[in-house]
Amino acid sequence: VVGSGLVLAIISRSLPLLWRDALPARVRRALSESPGLFAAVIAVMALVLYCVIARYVFSARPLLIDELAQLLQARIYAGGALTRPVDVYPEFFSMLHMVDTHGTVYSQFPPGGPTMLALGELVGAPWLVGPIAGAVSALVFPLILKRFETRTGVIAGAAALFAFAPFVAYMSGSHMNHVTTLMWLMIAMAALACVITSKSPRPRVALLSGFGFAMAASIRPVDALAFALPAGIWYLSRALKDRTRWADALAAAIGVSIPMLVVMWVNTRTTGSALLFGYEVLWGKGHELGFHTPPWGDSHTPARGVELINLYMLRLQHYLFETPVPSLVPAILALALTRKLHAFDRYLLTSAGLLLGLYFAYWHDGFYLGPRFVFPLSAVLALWTARLPFLIRDRYGDGLLYRSTVYSMLVAVAMAAVFSLPVRTHQYRTGLLPLRWNADSAAAAAGVRDAIVLVRESWGSQLVARMWALGLGRPRTELLYRKVDTCLLDEAVMELERANIRGDASMAVLRPLLRDSARVVPTMLSSDHSERVLPGSTYSLHCARRIAEDSAGFTLLPPLLLARTKGIVYARDLHERDTLLLKRYTGRSVYLLKPPVAQAGAEPKFVRLSRDSLWSVWKR
Structure with missing residues (x-):
């Protein structure tokens, strides 16, 4: 990559066609004159890309148990309730990450994430929530940078790198709550940047800032804390220096309190305590931050915390940009070349460090589509990556080193687009096939209606x-x-x-x-x-x-709990215990759902069963 960049830089001296100073100048001029329009264009392009990924890469379906649980909770919310009753025989319908104690069923996750999905559920398209949230982040990010970054080229480059980074794009095509969390963090930081750079108090904007941080906390509390705590300290320090700024600090506090009061109300109605979340009810204190024995796996120690953070950084090197050059190298070089940091840079770096520190103390290895726990760092890294060529030009001039850097980055992007991304897209598109299977379409094609379907899972x-x-x-x-x-x-x-x-x-x-x-x-x-x-x-x-049954093939129940066809009940096949369901659903036909062969990706089939035969077998 570097060699190709150097060769192109040398050739560009003899072929002016390869190096056009006028084009970047026009981009900078357009951005200076219409920053909102530029941000809108980036956001629209990002929205189209994210929707394509959601539909054609992820089949517009939740593919991780976290997504499934939150979408199930979203349907409960969309139906006008906080919970649904536990079945008399919960073993037939239970699911990981769903609390089913004390007579009610609800998701272990904070209510903000399912609430975002519920908005999509109300219009019959929950898969749109991720793309829209991602596009909002892409819209707001350059507007944040405009507040403290003086080089329009950096703003344009950072906006494009963030919006079209593969890690960001794939995540924005999913149902994962990291995307909506980052959207609210972006909104909060945009308001924060506006307040901090204003010469006079802006309490209404500060209110929006606090509201955004709290909305992020209602989805992913740890991520929000990493960015909200430094912001709160910043508000407080400015108020202590200038009494007129207390209006900003108090307004931000009010903004925080509004979503937090709602979260505490939901917790009170579900878990029974305002500060008790579903994952503590389900997994106990071992689920919390700290060095202790977790709900499963090895004990979490400081050494393991270092191991996990190192693992996240290694994964980020690869998944962020998918380039042959490790993704963090340009950002690290840019930081090394920077002589003075803007106040907002210090805020972002402090928040990034705090995020890593918090997940250093968290026991679970969060991996899906990349190191998802550090997803908020993608914007910070995009900014510092975009700064590298400009810092080199400022330090060493616009000669061979500068051109080599620009060409090397362009070559890396081109190689990612040609070699890495097609492979990654194919991997994501062809993976997790049982979760993509459309039960509603298959049931209609098989003539299954008014039935109890026993789903054969693994032993x-x-x-x-x-x-x-x-x-x-x-x-x-x-x-x-x-x-x-x-x-x-x-x-x-x-x-x-x-x-x-x-x-x-x-x-x-x-x-x-x-x-x-x-x-x-x-x-x-x-x-x-x-x-x-x-x-x-x-x-x-x-x-x-x-x-023998495992060897003959099995499928998964959780995605089927989201099937929409009325009159069909999907339940876990538990053999002799199935009689409990047959006694309840006396007038319904009975089917067994399982793949015909034990082959990865084999589609399950509906097999009609005779009630009399089932009773005969189970009485033996």
Whole structure:
């Protein structure tokens, strides 16, 4: 890349056609004269790109369990409720990240994210929320930069790099709440920049700033804290120096309080406490920030925190721009060449550092479409990347080094577009096929109506849902599932179900099974390698049947819970326990939904079942 840039720079000295000073000048002039129009053009182009990605790369569907849970909650909100009742037999309909205790079902996530999706759900297009939010961020970002960046070329370059960065574009085509969080952060920072650069108090704009930060907090509290805390300190310090600025500080505080009061009201109505979120109800205190034993996985220590931050940076090097040159290199070089920072630069860098510090103390490895926990850094990195050629020109002149830098960056972008992005797009477009399957269309084509559809999941997934229904809770279920032979655990759970032993009493029965936890290993008998086996153990006929079913193919229930066809009930196939549903839905036809073959990506098929045959088999 660098070599190609150097060669092009040398050739451009002899071929003026390769280097046109007039073109960048026209762009800078247009940006200076109509910054709003420039931002709008970038935003419209970004919106089109994000919509194409949403429809044709991600099939306009949620593909991660986080997205599924939040979209399910969005439908509850769109229906005019905060929760829905728990089914009498929750094991048939339960789902990861959905709280189903104390008689109600709701998402573990803060209410802001599902609320954003609910707006799309009301118009029948929740997939549009991400693209629109991403486009708003692309619109606002150059307007923020206009407040403190004097070089119009930097503003134009940063706006384009941010809006069309592959990491930003792919994420904006998804249902992930990182996109709406960043949108509100952008709005908040735009208002903050306006207030800070104003010579007189701007309480109304400060109110918008506080409101934006709080809206971001209603979606992703940690991300919002990283940017809101330095902003709050900035407001306070200015008020202490100039009493007229207390109007800004108080207005910002009022802006923060409005969404936060709503969040606390929702928490009170769902979790029972204003400051208790759903993920704590579901997973306990181990879900919080800090160095402790998490709900699953290894203990989170400072060493692991450093490991995770390093991993996020390595992933960001690749996923941000998808260029052959590591994505962070230009930004690092630009920082090294900078002699003096603007106050807003210090704010952004402080917030970026705080974001990394907070996730240093968080136990989970957040990866989807890239290092999603550091998604807000994409705008900061785009800005510093765009500054590099201008800093080189200011320091070393507009000679060979400057031209080599510009050409090297253009070559890197071209190589990403030609080589990296087609591969990445194909990877995303062809992945997670079971989650893309359109159950409504398939049911209509198969003539399925007014039916109970038993969805064949893996043996492990069935077992986990049954343990949840016993009242073991998510953390204890994770512990048992990961540390106990699946066959032994299944047979023990079956006995608990027959004896109707639940809650702490069921854990007391199952705890002795952990004595061999150090010896269990992932099974090679099933295609679901999350299942465990104790070396040397012998499987019963019952367990052998479950392994055979796994080998014959299985699918996923959660995406089917979002199916829209009325009259069709999708429920987890739990074999003998299915009689509980058949007694309830006496007049409906019964289908089994599973792939015909155990092949990755095989579409599931509806298989008509006879009620009499089912009763006969289950009575054996």
